[in-house]
Amino acid sequence: MGPLNVVIIGGFGHAGRVLDEIAGMAEARIVGQSPAYADEDTSAYTRHPACRDARHFDTCRQMLDELTPDVAVVSTRLDRIPAVAITAAEAGCHLICEKPMALDHPTLDRLYQAVTAARVRAVSMLSMRSEPHFRAARRVYRSGVIGEAVQINGRKSYKWGTRPEWFGDKSLYGGTIGWVGIHALDFISFITGLEFTSVAAMQGNFCHTERPDCQDFCGLLLSTSNGGCATVSVDYLRPGDAATHGDDWVRIVGTKGVLEASGSRRECTVLTDGAQPQPVELPEEAMLYKDFLLSLRDGHDSELTQQDAFMLTSTCLHARDAAEQSQLVHITRHRADWS
Helix, strand or coil: CCCEEEEEECCCCCHHHHHHHHHCCCCEEEEEEECCCCCCCCHHHHCCHHHCCCEECCCHHHHHHHHCCCEEEECCCHHHHHHHHHHHHHCCCEEEECCCCCCCHHHHHHHHHHHHHHCCCEEECCHHHHCHHHHHHHHHHHHCCCCCEEEEEEEEEECCCCCCHHHHCHHHHCCHHHHHHHHHHHHHHHHHCCCEEEEEEEEECCCCCCCCCCCCEEEEEEEECCCCEEEEEEECCCCCCCCCCEEEEEEEEECCEEEEEECCCCEEEEEECCCCCEECCCCCCCCHHHHHHHHHHHCCCCCCCHHHHHHHHHHHHHHHHHHHHCCCEECCCCHHHHC
């Protein structure tokens, strides 16, 4: 079997992580690159070593027709993700998409229907689950040492930095819950295996009114599928001179102990009765996209799943609804509904 032929569509987002992993693979290669819309700047990816031998096209349709690739990496302005992904799915491509998968419920449903009809697999760039501290937390939690999760707190805090102008337009950006908050929902679910059944939320823009639809703070309160609860805080207010761009953190209070994991401190600790907080040995960082590509070849299960990509996007959309409507929203579609 020859290598998987992969194309990249777009010029914005986190596709660099995908390209880094493909660059070291014999089982996959980048064969083509195109913008997702007219005049999109794709130079960030064109310069990547993994794209050295890729052909460049003016449109993704021309590229898909000529190359008939196995996989499409869709990494572009957020409003363009679902339309491009549907086009690639209909061309027979498996998908690695920037998140969120869609900016509204009907569009998410259309993408799911296209993927299902084409019998391809679609996953999102949920890279935080590759990080050693969260992987260590998953291992500890799944061991049962802290019992069952009762209350969970997740945090995502970023520097504002430089944000594109289109981040200030809801029709193009969608909202900070979907762009940033999805990572916190993902690492909570990844560690515990739990889903979310209802959500209340608040969001706003205090300090960056030049981007009015880019919320710089969000707060979520969610019920979990085991009867517990979770809180998620998201902000773009991390000081500019902080040592790391992000401060990612999770605390899980279980029936027998407490587990914490911090991205900025690169550590995981566990506290149980009769003991001081104990550091947990961290594993190596995982190569999620390489593993997904290999799973397409040999059929093994991948940690990046279609169910998670759609379930988490749907949860974020429900959370945005809750914030905009100032009411509790019940989440009726769960992981099994997105198989």
